[in-house]
Amino acid sequence: GIQVEQSPPDLILQEGANSTLRCNFSDSVNNLQWFHQNPWGQLINLFYIPSGTKQNGRLSATTVATERYSLLYISSSQTTDSGVYFCAVERSRGGYQKVTFGTGTKLQVIP
Amino acid sequence: NAGVTQTPKFQVLKTGQSMTLQCAQDMNHNSMYWYRQDPGMGLRLIYYSASEGTTDKGEVPNGYNVSRLNKREFSLRLESAAPSQTSVYFCASSDYRDFDSPLHFGNGTRLTVT
Numbered sequence: 001g002i003q004v005e006q007s008p009p010d011l012i013l014q015e016g017a018n019s020t021l022r023c024n025f026s027d028s029v030n031n032l033q034w035f036h037q038n039p040w041g042q043l044i045n046l047f048y049i050p051s052g053t054k055q056n057g058r059l060s061a062t063t064v065a066t067e068r069y070s071l072l073y074i075s076s077s078q079t080t081d082s083g084v085y086f087c088a089v090e091r092s093r094g095g096y097q098k099v100t101f102g103t104g105t106k107l108q109v110i111p
Numbered sequence: 112n113a114g115v116t117q118t119p120k121f122q123v124l125k126t127g128q129s130m131t132l133q134c135a136q137d138m139n140h141n142s143m144y145w146y147r148q149d150p151g152m153g154l155r156l157i158y159y160s161a162s163e164g165t166t167d168k169g170e171v172p173n174g175y176n177v178s179r180l181n182k183r184e185f186s187l188r189l190e191s192a193a194p195s196q197t198s199v200y201f202c203a204s205s206d207y208r209d210f211d212s213p214l215h216f217g218n219g220t221r222l223t224v225t
């Protein structure tokens with residue numbers, strides 16, 4: 001099956017710093033999403049981005065499908081950004097029957 | 112708009128007991144999913160329902176059964192709980208007909224089997 005690798009596995013930032021999280025995948029995909037799991041365990045969809053670039057406030061994401069990677073940028077980090085960031089991919093169009101999640105990047109933002 | 116609602120939030124079972132996890136979505140989505148999350152394993156699909164009236168096994172279905180009660184509700188049943196089923200369970204939904212529809216997750220159920 002498709003392999004999804006996220007880096008770095010752990011990251012500690014000072015509040016206000018910027019960071020880039022990476023997601024590499026081993027095969028072409030039709031679906032790619034970034035999720036944030038907050039310290040209370042809630043999984044929040046950040047971006048649906050199988051290709052191209054999207055921005056939402058201090059967060060942006062870029063997927064280069066031909067090179068099989070996606071990047072999540074966090075600018076001016078805040079303590080509320082702490083948690084685990086997951087990348088999830090699927091090859092089929094429509095539905096998430098065979099979605100593969102990466103093992104996540106655990107981010108801690110310290111004041 | 113509540114999105115995806117799961118109950119209960121926490122549950123402790125003894126080995127051999129049974130229980131049903133409930134999930135409901137109010138986004139009129141066709142597809143619903145049950146995942147489990149274990150430390151270091153990411154999320155793994157247990158069962159899914161592409162549309163009302165259909166259910167199929169995912170990656171880790173053993174020990175579970177599901178019911179798609181109607182378009183809104185998708186329940187997960189543990190007939191005889193085992194310690195290996197200690198996990199956090201997430202329900203999710205998406206619009207199967209919309210290829211650009213993202214996954215929406217509930218807040219999870221933390222299950223401990225002793």
